Amino acid sequence: GAVVSQHPSWVICKSGTSVKIECRSLDFQATTMFWYRQFPKQSLMLMATSNEGSKATYEQGVEKDKFLINHASLTLSTLTVTSAHPEDSSFYICSARNPSGGYNEQFFGPGTRLTVL
Amino acid sequence: GESVGLHLPTLSVQEGDNSIINCAYSNSASDYFIWYKQESGKGPQFIIDIRSNMDKRQGQRVTVLLNKTVKHLSLQIAATQPGDSAVYFCAEITGGYNKLIFGAGTRLAVHP
Numbered sequence: 001g002a003v004v005s006q007h008p009s010w011v012i013c014k015s016g017t018s019v020k021i022e023c024r025s026l027d028f029q030a031t032t033m034f035w036y037r038q039f040p041k042q043s044l045m046l047m048a049t050s051n052e053g054s055k056a057t058y059e060q061g062v063e064k065d066k067f068l069i070n071h072a073s074l075t076l077s078t079l080t081v082t083s084a085h086p087e088d089s090s091f092y093i094c095s096a097r098n099p100s101g102g103y104n105e106q107f108f109g110p111g112t113r114l115t116v117l
Numbered sequence: 118g119e120s121v122g123l124h125l126p127t128l129s130v131q132e133g134d135n136s137i138i139n140c141a142y143s144n145s146a147s148d149y150f151i152w153y154k155q156e157s158g159k160g161p162q163f164i165i166d167i168r169s170n171m172d173k174r175q176g177q178r179v180t181v182l183l184n185k186t187v188k189h190l191s192l193q194i195a196a197t198q199p200g201d202s203a204v205y206f207c208a209e210i211t212g213g214y215n216k217l218i219f220g221a222g223t224r225l226a227v228h229p
Contacts, residue, residue, distance in 0.1 A: 004160075034217065045219075108160035111160050
């Protein structure tokens with residue numbers, strides 16, 4: 001299947017700082033990318049849908065000013081956790097959808113583990 | 118047997134046995150479903166999918182069953198192997214952007 005990368009794979013930061021996570025589709029152009037967060041022993045919760053060249057669509061209860069999403073190119077979406085706090089510590093996973101493929105053409109990145117001290 | 122943990126239920130099976138993992142989905146209008154496997158510290162991997170106009174689909178060692186009447190999916194893994202140990206999630210496609218909504222997940226533990 002297609003490859004989606006995330007960077008960094010893990011990050012530790014101090015409370016109050018901002019952290020940027022990158023999601024790249026390496027071998028296809030993704031007009032749509034998705035961002036999820038996953039707490040330990042829980043399921044993936046969709047945070048937002050990121051569309052190239054337009055504003056992201058956030059799920060109910062997700063603060064758009066807290067989690068800034070930028071999808072500036074067809075192969076890159078970024079998630080910035082602003083003024084991070086310990087409760088933002090989580091596993092953040094992106095996925096990218098291949099627009100020329102079927103419903104199953106949505107590929108996941110390896111995830112980024114964020115720890116806020 | 119099957120037990121319910123703090124968050125994720127766990128299914129423990131012996132190597133070589135068949136495994137059945139169940140999932141309830143929420144939206145009766147969803148028309149596409151996918152099973153994913155997630156190993157520790159990694160992103161989900163596609164296993165098998167099924168459209169709502171089907172009730173069964175088979176892959177290599179895996180079978181997905183769909184019961185739309187009760188909004189229930191199951192994943193059957195034949196001859197379970199230690200490498201199958203992971204957390205399994207069902208997901209439904211919904212919405213205009215084909216959003217994936219994940220179910221609660223089940224941890225599969227395969228014992229030699």
